[in-house]
Amino acid sequence: MRLSDRIRSVAPSATLAVDALVRKARAEGVDVVGFGTGEPDFDTPEHIKEAARAALREGRTKYTPSAGTMELRQAICADLARRGLSYTPEEVIAATGAKQVLYNAFQVLLNPGDEVLIPAPYWVSYVEMVRLAGGVAVIVPGAETDGFVPPAEALAERCGPRTRAVIVNSPSNPTGELWPRELLQAVGELAVERDLVILSDEIYDRLVYDGVQPVSVAALAPEFRARTLVVNGVSKTYAMTGWRIGYGAGPAPLIQAMASLQSHSTSNPNSIAQAAAVAALTGPQEVVEAMRREFETRRNLMVEGLNRLPGVVCRRPPGAFYAFPNVQKLLGRKTGGETVTDSTSLARFLLEATRVAVVPGIAFGVEGYLRLSYATSRERIAEGLKRLGEALTILDSA
Ligand SMILES: Cc1ncc(COP(=O)(O)O)c(C=O)c1O
Structure with missing residues (x-):
């Protein structure tokens, strides 16, 4: 099919691509911690x-x-x-x-x-x-x-x-x-x-x-x-x-x-x-306040957890539901003979090694960072951070 130059010049959404990978893995019964998605996990009030x-x-x-x-x-x-x-x-x-x-x-x-x-x-x-x-x-x-x-x-x-x-x-x-x-x-x-x-x-x-x-x-x-x-x-x-x-x-x-x-x-x-x-x-706006407060607690958990990981530094962002840690110190490290060269290969490694989905910073135009959404439960955030900690051990020891 011959498609227009216009559409052929467009890159598909990297965040939706991560979502698709997570959905596929889950459909196959794999327990993925999804930090990729850009939507609240709450149900509509x-x-x-x-x-x-x-x-x-x-x-x-x-x-x-x-x-x-x-x-x-x-x-x-x-x-x-x-x-x-x-x-x-x-x-x-x-x-x-x-x-x-x-x-x-x-x-x-x-x-x-x-x-x-x-x-x-x-x-x-x-x-x-x-x-x-x-x-x-x-x-x-x-x-x-x-x-x-x-x-x-x-x-x-x-x-x-x-x-x-x-x-x-x-x-x-x-x-x-x-x-x-x-x-x-x-x-x-x-x-x-x-x-x-x-x-x-x-x-x-x-x-x-x-x-x-x-x-x-x-x-x-x-x-x-x-x-x-x-x-x-x-x-x-x-x-x-x-x-x-x-x-x-x-x-x-x-x-x-x-x-x-x-x-x-x-x-x-x-x-x-x-x-x-x-x-x-x-309608009543208390529902927004309740969700906002929960996001704030999760933000704290996520940012504190990320900063405890060796080689990861994360600012404490005052809004939205994303953390954007600096992972530059992790680049250049090896895993099973392969070198993690950039945020894309790091994100792939994290998904394959520990089943944690994150979005590479390059999708947002900058290298050396990852985006992690904390629009997921506190339990899943804790589980994801634990797995990330384990993954970094594999990276270090390779
Ligand atoms: C910065 C920004 N603008 C706009 C949108 C689109 O929002 P909507 O779901 O209303 O189309 C998003 C959704 O991810 C976003 O992150």
């Missing part, structure tokens, strides 16, 4: 499921407006208001996950050859989505010592005549780090000066620890808000990854363009899932 059942009973099974029901867009506005962000329903689009919001945005913003600044380590899909839109991803690395966020000067330096947009992802996947306010301010100023759109992916902003308060770049100044697309959704906050509801809020012309594109691709996101998302956003 009951009142949200009940709202979906009610929507079915009421026959809400028809097309809705492409950008989502008015009820959902109003609930999204109220959700944004909780963060100090004021939007009207005309400035909001609901889509099939935050993923579709971002995909739409790149499609309507980029002409062939337009550039997007992507800080590294980055979430795997940004680069491929930019490529699918005919754009060019310009990677701007951040140092571990700075919490992996890119220096403002580096963003300015990489900004050229073709730069159209810059990505902000705070808290970050894969690092769990937050962008400091001063950096957000600098990005806003750069965007105003160079006429950039800021794509602010805030999907993990309710999963934060140690009392930190995330801030949206759009909340810092009206001129920043005027060129920002705030991206969020219910997947991570409400344990609703499978329901596929995300949202974008931004300038009305951008939202209208995205809605127009969506009207010719998927049309509205699933009508029952939209009703469930309304219940999530407008």
Whole structure:
């Protein structure tokens, strides 16, 4: 089959590939500890499921407006208001996950050859989505010592005549780090000066620890808000990854363009899932707090456990549900005659030797790190850490 150049240039999602390996091993009866997956292990709270059942009973099974029901867009506005962000329903689009919001945005913003600044380590899909839109991803690395966020000067330096947009992802996947306010301010100023759109992916902003308060770049100044697309959704906050509801809020012309594109691709996101998302956003928020607290305990277990492993150093990330340890000291070591040369071979070794699934840092654009999701039970985290400790002994003694 002759496929388009467009799709042949796209790399499949490395994180979904790890998920697939784990599923396959489990189907074969192998007991794998999965630190690969990027979704909460909790079930969707009951009142949200009940709202979906009610929507079915009421026959809400028809097309809705492409950008989502008015009820959902109003609930999204109220959700944004909780963060100090004021939007009207005309400035909001609901889509099939935050993923579709971002995909739409790149499609309507980029002409062939337009550039997007992507800080590294980055979430795997940004680069491929930019490529699918005919754009060019310009990677701007951040140092571990700075919490992996890119220096403002580096963003300015990489900004050229073709730069159209810059990505902000705070808290970050894969690092769990937050962008400091001063950096957000600098990005806003750069965007105003160079006429950039800021794509602010805030999907993990309710999963934060140690009392930190995330801030949206759009909340810092009206001129920043005027060129920002705030991206969020219910997947991570409400344990609703499978329901596929995300949202974008931004300038009305951008939202209208995205809605127009969506009207010719998927049309509205699933009508029952939209009703469930309304219940999530407008219903009791204690469920979120309970999950957040559990994630914080697990974060502590994971980070402390990782730092006890010889050759592993891990920062204590204040958000999301990922640890991103530095494993550079493990590279170059041998196992059964084979040398672990990079994060990919290390991840393969860990899966084969101890049945622990992790994602290699290179999938996020940086070598010498691994990403471990702690969205799994405390028992599984303890078991996984124990196995990792054993694996490192094999590495050391080889
Ligand atoms: C940084 C980031 N943005 C967006 C998404 C997509 O979320 P959704 O499930 O709403 O499409 C993810 C999911 O892994 C993510 O990690």
